[in-house]
Amino acid sequence: xxxxxxxxxxxxxxxxxxxxxxxxxxxxxxxxxxxxxxxxxxxxxxxxxxxxxxxxxxxxxxxxxxxxxxxxxxxxxxxxxxxxxxxxxxxxxxxxxxxxxxxxxxxxxxxxxxxxxxxxxxxxxxxxxxxxxxxxxxxxxxxxxxxxxxxxxxxxxxxxxxxxxxxxxxxxxxxxxxxxxxxxxxxxxxxxxxxxxxxxxxxxxxxxxxxxxxxxxxxxxxxxxxxxxxxxxxxxxxxxxxxxxxxxxxxxxxx
Numbered sequence: 324x325x326x327x328x329x330x331x332x333x334x335x336x337x338x339x340x341x342x343x344x345x346x347x348x349x350x351x352x353x354x355x356x357x358x359x360x361x362x363x364x365x366x367x368x369x370x371x372x373x374x375x376x377x378x379x380x381x382x383x384x385x386x387x388x389x390x391x392x393x394x395x396x397x398x399x400x401x402x403x404x405x406x407x408x409x410x411x412x413x414x415x416x417x418x419x420x421x422x423x424x425x426x427x428x429x430x431x432x433x434x435x436x437x438x439x440x441x442x443x444x445x446x447x448x449x450x451x452x453x454x455x456x457x458x459x460x461x462x463x464x465x466x467x468x469x470x471x472x473x474x475x476x477x478x479x480x481x482x483x484x485x486x487x488x489x490x491x492x493x494x495x496x497x498x499x500x501x502x503x504x505x506x507x508x509x510x511x512x513x514x515x516x517x518x519x520x521x522x523x524x525x526x527x528x529x530x531x532x533x534x535x536x537x538x539x540x541x542x543x544x545x546x547x548x549x550x551x552x553x554x555x556x557x558x559x560x561x562x563x564x565x566x567x568x569x570x571x572x573x574x575x576x577x578x
Contacts, residue, residue, distance in 0.1 A: 325351040328358040333518035334511060335368035337411070339375040347429040348385035349400065352407040355433075359410035369522055370417040370514035373437055374507055375430070380420070380446070383428030386455070401460055408461045412436040412533075415526040417517040421510035422446045423503055427485065432459060435466040438529065440496070441510045442488045443503030448496055449485035469536055471495045521559035521577045527551075 325341040325348075337358055339345040347355075362368045375381050392400065411418070411433065420426075420437035426448045434440050434448070442448070450463045458464060459480060468476035471494050479486070479494075491497045501509050517525060527550035535543030554560050559577050566575035 324354060326354040326358055328361060330365070330368055332515070333367065333369040334372060334514050335362045335365070335370070336372045336374055336511075337362065339373075339381055344379055344382035344425065345375045345430070346383065346385040347381055347433070348388050349403070351385075352404055356403075356407040356410040359407075359414055362416070363410075363414050368416065369518035370419075371414055372419055372421055372507070372510045372514050373411070373433065374421040374510070375423065375426075377423055377503070377507075379424035380422045380426040381430030381433055382425045383430050383451070384461075404461050408432055408436050412462070412466070415529060416522070417514060417525060417529070419510045419513050421506045422448070422497065423506050427451055428459070428463075429461050432461040432463045432466065434497075435462060435470060439498050439513060441499045441501060441506055441513065442491060442497040443506040444488050444500060445503040446488040446491065446497070446500075447485045448488075448491050449483065450480045451483040451485070453481060453483040467496075519577065521557075521563060523557050523559055524554055527554060 325339065327338045327340055329336045329338060337355070339351070341348070341351055345351075362371050417439070418437045419439045419441060420434040422434055422440060422442040424443070424445055424447070426434050426442075426446060428449075428451055431448050431450055450459045450467065452459050452463070459467070464476070464480065467479065475494050486494065486496065488497065488500045492500050499509070531543070531547045531550055534546045562577060563575040
């Protein structure tokens with residue numbers, strides 16, 4: 324298998340494993356979707372790390388596989404491509420991408436599906452599809468522009484240039500840069516901290532934020548309002564408020 328889901332202590336690691344560059348061929352895309360949906364269903368997965376290994380995150384799509392596809396074939400496949408990445412983006416739990424080495428094309432788009440991105444100092448990110456006479460097809464035109472703004476997204480997509488970790492941080496494309504050897508450790512620590520939090524409230528926060536970015540503010544506020552009120556029916560809300568009153572802030576322990 325080219326993608327694995329490894330679960331330990333509430334953390335599910337979605338591990339790309341297609342050496343040498345983790346090229347995202349059709350089989351890998353489909354496996355990614357399958358495991359993202361499994362991570363969504365599993366109660367023992369409370370947060371997710373996406374990781375490509377010590378040397379490379381994912382260098383993009385399998386160009387040799389794509390080269391032989393014609394217009395009709397890609398019409399049939401493009402929805403499956405997007406669905407695989409959307410399955411990752413819709414995991415209703417905190418998701419962090421641990422980015423080492425190249426995260427280009429589909430690799431960059433996969434990192435964009437995470438809630439938080441930790442990059443190694445050796446990371447290089449970009450959307451080079453324009454250099455193939457194409458545009459990003461796995462969400463890059465949409466998620467990148469929402470993350471960094473349309474002008475910066477157009478710069479990266481129009482030129483196809485790669486950016487090093489420090490520029491990616493300045494652009495807002497990644498959220499933290501650390502030594503390459505520490506990328507997974509730091510990503511796991513971020514996920515582990517949130518895995519101990521109130522699962523339903525975290526799900527609510529993620530859905531409210533993501534929905535709000537995709538719609539008008541009135542709809543977003545309605546989603547927020549409904550989730551906010553609904554959380555008053557949860558055990559985590561009772562536990563959190565009781566702990567605050569009896570012990571002070573920040574000491575609640577959630578199941």
